[in-house]
Every structure is written in structure tokens, then in C-alpha cells.
């Protein structure tokens with residue numbers, strides 16, 4: 167995927183050696199509008215901050231969506247600072263301090279165990295208030311296909327559907343259970359399957375609430391809308407819209423979705439200059455000012471992230487410029503480990519030392535999941551458009 171002209175211009179404006187993330191806030195707003203258009207009218211769209219917690223990204227999506235989903239006290243603070251109209255706190259390991267902060271911020275909590283529910287009740291009681299909460303359930307039934315299944319399989323997330331009775335029997339003074347949180351999958355590219363998942367989440371919630379005498383007010387279907395890193399495909403939002411069109415959301419029930427990846431991925435570009443080109447044992451390496459300590463996703467998932475070459479004409483040295491033509495190269499980083507690989511065997515028509523490789527779809531789970539301090543190289547520059 168080639169960067170648009172304004173992104174290319176921003177990369178060219180960087181001092182060398184180039185190493186930068188470019189975040190395009192117009193692209194964030196555009197994508198948020200496209201995702202919203204695929205949802206049933208009245209549904210709530212939250213942005214899952216863990217995909218990209220850059221304050222400018224969080225601010226842009228807090229404004230473009232209905233609110234933010236956060237998974238730690240740190241993200242909660244970011245969300246409050248970003249002026250989010252609505253905040254939902256999830257995560258399997260909430261501390262008492264985080265629960266108290268959520269109560270103080272008026273955030274809705276997704277509780278993930280009976281013990282956590284008791285602690286939230288205690289925090290709300292201490293604050294002299296009564297808070298609504300949803301129960302995150304690891305359902306018996308398997309999730310739709312995606313890269314990370316989180317339910318229908320053993321995981322630390324949520325309460326096992328078989329233990330729901332016991333959780334709902336916990337005596338409460340200051341928490342009202344108002345619904346369920348059923349986030350189940352990541353990077354799903356099958357729109358019809360995702361629509362069926364949302365419909366099934368709604369049906370299950372209605373039936374389960376009725377069985378337990380819960381006044382159902384919200385059903386959170388989580389995130390998981392996917393992008394194909396090996397190509398330029400995205401989950402088909404028109405097909406998702408068609409799949410969700412028949413959905414009947416009961417009156418008074420708030421249907422929430424909280425994607426991260428699909429909102430942020432295509433608004434971020436990672437650019438890194440080629441510092442050296444070498445061949446060892448028959449394989450060509452483009453050695454970058456950058457690497458997996460900035461953009462860990464391909465290493466974490468074990469795939470080659472495609473790049474495009476941004477040619478740079480300037481050559482400051484008085485010897486011939488190293489270059490290759492029509493070869494396949496491995497794009498590797500500046501770390502002293504053979505695992506610092508962003509892409510393997512990618513064909514290039516021409517590549518020179520001093521050119522810049524640009525990695526598209528780097529706006530979600532890029533910088534945020536990376537081990538920044540390994541080897542203590544300077545961080546990339548962050549450019550917000």
C-alpha cells in the first residue's frame with residue numbers, strides 16, 4: 167500500500183536518517199465514520215485505546231467515536247484527558263486503585279470475575295455511589311475465526327459461562343449488573359461471520375438476562391474487525407452493514423462495539439531509512455534505522471509486513487552509492503538479534519542506501535506493543551497530520 171501524497175511529503179520533510187511514525191488524524195476520522203455507517207442506527211462506537219495510545223490519536227478518536235474503551239489505569243487517565251464522553255474499563259487484572267479511579271471517572275466497568283465484582287462493589291460503596299457494570303463472559307461456544315480467539319477456549323478473560331450463576335449470586339450493595347461484554351476475536355476479516363457473531367451475542371444476552379432476572383441495558387460485542395496485513399483488504403464494511411441490517415436491538419438496550427485495529431491501522435505509517443545493504447550467505451539485507459523495537463507486530467505475529475520504497479536522491483558521501491536491483495531483500499532493524507526482522511524476501515526493483523522503506527497499516531499495535539528500550543536507540547519521531 168503506497169502512502170498518500172501528504173504522508174510522503176511529511177516523511178520527506180524528516181531529518182535523516184529518517185525514522186518516523188506518521189499518524190494521519192483525517193484518516194482516523196474517515197475510518198470512524200465508515201465503521202459507524204456499518205453499525206445499526208443508535209449503536210455505540212467506542213475506540214479500544216490499546217491499539218494506539220498516542221494522545222493525538224486518542225483525542226481524534228474520542229471525538230469521532232462515542233467514547234473510549236480502556237484496559238488500564240494509564241489508559242483511563244488518557245481517556246479522561248482526551249475528553250471522552252464515555253469510558254468503559256476492561257481488562258483481566260484490575261487493581262483496587264484502578265477500580266476506584268474508574269468509579270471516580272464515571273467509567274463503566276466490565277467485570278471479569280466474582281472477586282473483581284466484590285472489589286468493584288466495595289469501591290463504589292466507599293465512593294458513596296451505585297455503578298452499573300457489565301459481566302465479561304467467556305462463552306461456551308467458540309468464537310468466529312480470527313487471529314486470537316478469546317472465548318470458547320481457555321483464556322484469562324472473563325468468567326466462564328458455566329460459572330455465571332455463581333458470579334450473579336454475589337451479594338451487591340453498590341453495583342447494578344446491566345449487561346454483558348462478549349469481546350471474542352481479533353482481526354476477523356469475515357464480515358458475514360462477524361455479523362452473525364454480533365447477532366448471536368445479542369440473542370444470548372437477551373436469553374441469559376431473562377433467565378437471571380437482569381434488566382438488560384447493554385450488550386458489548388467487543389472489537390475484532392480485521393485488516394489483512396499481507397494485502398490491502400479490510401473486513402468488508404458494506405457486507406457487515408448488510409449482515410447487521412436485520413438485527414433487532416431490543417428497545418432500551420445499548421449495543422456497543424469497541425474496535426481498535428480497524429480504526430487506527432490505516433492511519434499510521436512507519437518509515438525507516440536504509441542505513442546499509444549487504445549480502446551474507448546469498449541473502450540480501452536492508453539494514454534500517456529502526457526495527458521491531460518500534461514496530462513489533464510482524465515479529466510478534468510471525469509474518470512479513472509489506473513495504474514500499476520511497477526513493478531519496480540525496481547522497482552525501484564521495485563514494486559510489488550501494489544499491490541492488492531486482493532482488494529480494496530482508497528488511498531488518500538496528501537491533502543485535504537475528505529476530506529483528508520486519509519483512510523477508512520482499513522483491514525490490516531498486517533499493518539504495520539512503521532510500522526510505524515505508525510500512526503501511528502501522529497505526530494499530532505498532533509502536534504501542536513494541537519493546538522500545540531494547541538497545542537504547544533513539545525513538546522514532548512522531549508526526550501527527
Ligand SMILES: *Cc1c(COP(=O)(O)O)cnc(C)c1O
Pocket residue numbers: 214216217235237256257349351352353388389390391424425426427428
Ligand atoms: C483488544 C480489545 C479490543 C479491540 O480489539 P481489536 O481487535 O483491535 O478491534 C476490544 N475490546 C477488548 C476487551 C479488547 O481487549
